[in-house]
Amino acid sequence: MRKIVFALAGIVAIVLVVIACSKSVTGRTDDAAALTPENVDINAGDWKPVLLATPADIVVAAPAATNTPDYIAQINEIKAWQQNITQEEKDMVKYWSAGAVLRWNEILRELVAKHNLPPYQNDDGTYPFPSANNPLAYPQFPFANPPYAARAYAYVSAAQYDALVSAWYYKRLYNRKAPYNVDSSLNVLIPKSELPSYPSEDAVVEGAAVETMKLLFPGDQDFIQQKAEEHKRARIISGANVRSDIEAGEALGKAVAQKFVTRARGDRAGAAAGNQTVWTQLETDAIAKGEIPWYSLELPKRPPMLPLFGKVKAFLFDSLTAISLRPGPPPSTSSKAMEDEANEVYNYIKDDTREHYRIVHFWADGVGTYTPAGHWDAIAAEDFIPKHYSEVRWARNMALLNMALMDAGIVCWDTKFFYFNPRPTQLNPKIKTLTGIPNFPSYISGHSTFSGAAAAVLAHIIPDNADKYTSMAQEASLSRILAGIHYRSDCSIGLEVGKNVGNYAVLRAQTDGAE
Amino acid sequence: MFVPILSMAQTDIDAIMMEKNALCIGPSYTYSSWKNYWEGKLKRENLNLGTVSTQMVGLMGTYGVTKRLNVLFSAPYVITKASAGTLHGYKGIQDLSLFVKYSPYKAKIGDGIFTVFAIGGFSTPLTNYVADFLPLSIGLHTTNLLARGMADYQQGNYFVTGSATYVYRSNVKIDRTSYYTTEAHLSNEIEMPDMATFNLRFGYRSYRLIAEAVFNNMTTLGGFDITRNNMPFPSNRMNATTGGINIKYTPAFAPRLSIVGGGNYVLKGRNVGQALTVDGAIFYVLNLGRKQKTDTNNNQTK
16 A cells, blocks of 8 residues: 555656646747837937828927926826836836837737638638628638738838827927936836937827727727737836826827828728629639639638739839839740749659748748738847837838838739739649648749848848848748749749839838938 | 547556566557547538548557566657648657556455556657647647556456546747737747546456457646637647547467557547547567566466
């Protein structure tokens, strides 16, 4: 009997030791340090906005002087919060102090990943479409697929950028000091800055995000509002802002964002899904050209993803320029060249080495992820953190990147549906893929176009990393051939087209006043 | 199931011990397939997968350190395939499993014999196979530690065995740098919930023949449900209750040989495929000790 006791005690001891080992995983930016800009960019009010005509388009009233009872009451609010500060509030301050643009970009990426799920079919083999008017009913709105996501990142980032340019204009104009520079007895939980604190840049970023995300993620308002409340509270608790800084900032952010929302409602994205007539026409047109048309490889066949996304209004150029960026045709579907390309893909998937899976899965960014545009945002964000940018420069760089990504999506989608070219697996069903095949035509590769654009923009922003971004884009592009999803020409031309789109963002960067 | 587990012959979870210095070793083959699976609690089919099948070829062995202390090992090669859709199958060597099985206590109770076992297990991937390619991954790439308590009662040729197991699973690293469960994670590391299993088996056991019915319940202690029309993920809450049978036969003309066959079916599950699994194996007993003693001591020999 003693043996049993010993054996059981041994088992229990092992189990307890094992359970005691914590498995909790730390995210790469969980412990990001508080933002301490090397340069506050005091003259960013002169930078060129995207949509605003002038930084003073939205009127921000002059703040109360710092010697008024009203202001002093606001300082006392900070002190009262700090007296009863909880660990949860300290964690909140730490989280948000890493940067407003960073955190809202992460939140947006989270929502994209949550919503990047293709709807399940109806019983009759057709597919339901999400409805913005009924976002919580299945299929939930939106289906945040790659073009939808690229557009979402662009609107949120560009709205934040314009709103911050305006905020910087008023900061310089009114020059109201940060609370800790008014009252030196104030405890401050974040790095101090000489930047005027009215209106609050954090609240500007939050207000712009909340307002644009109402349109983009209407079913997630509880989550978004909760983040917004935490963000604003964190800034007051930390002593970074008094309440009137926050209120003015949030109102400015929302007002600027409304201009972007108005633009978004009219940018033709709402009609991008097309309808049966459009889908049939695409097929007929390809046949009329003597080509094998693309068809969906899903069962049941799913209508193509956003076939009219190529018609969406770009940020960096007009619609004629968008069309001019469309590359020439791929090899004819009946040509020897196309057959050779399909054979190359087949040979790759037969050689499915572990390294191929690594590359394919690292870049797959498929169902349930933040998409290729989100992946490039993540790469950018993690490289921006050690650069110690001001919030306005963070926003500017993210806006440049995301406008390029959205516009790359537009040109790519225009090309895909202009040529309506079949996937390798359609031409050779023996081609089994190392990740899911996206439900839209092959030529040109979305990953390659997005990556070519992102690498061009990021190489301009951080020239020291230019080689890194180029090789990452090349690997992202190659991953689609290794996966069996794209021909080589889809990828090489996609990279080029992406780079051409990215160069429009570079041109903008050179003339926006920030350099 | 989404995760192929080499459960063939069940040597780590049955009440059979090898004699001292005896090595029972042999190849096994398992075929498992499912068409329907549970997306969370919702049972569905997937036309883009068709039937997902798993084949496993394994080498298994049990060695008697003493009559009361056995060590066991197994290592399978696994091939997965989907009959429809475009996804590529996967193949490779999966995990090495090692078990120590100890029988500290045996007593006559009533007309039968009651035996207690304590089992410790360890498994770890032998190759860098892809975990994050479900349902076509060949495994989850966790390193596991397992603790099992087991009791057996045999009266005449009839027996019943029950066991409870706790499985600690290490976190796993995947090829992507971010993933979404019920929230976003900016990491390539997945927090893997532990598992618990309960196993009940009963039937006929003699020197020549063992025939048993087996029920197994596997519960993941945490994890999340597959969201609607999403792909499965390693840290899903994978639960399954299976029912099946096993038969082991030792022919009179070759007492060192045993032939094993069995099958089981997932009766109820969550985030797993409704798999029908059949398996077979041939084992041979080698006596590595100095004494050339055959297995006549009792009925509990492989």
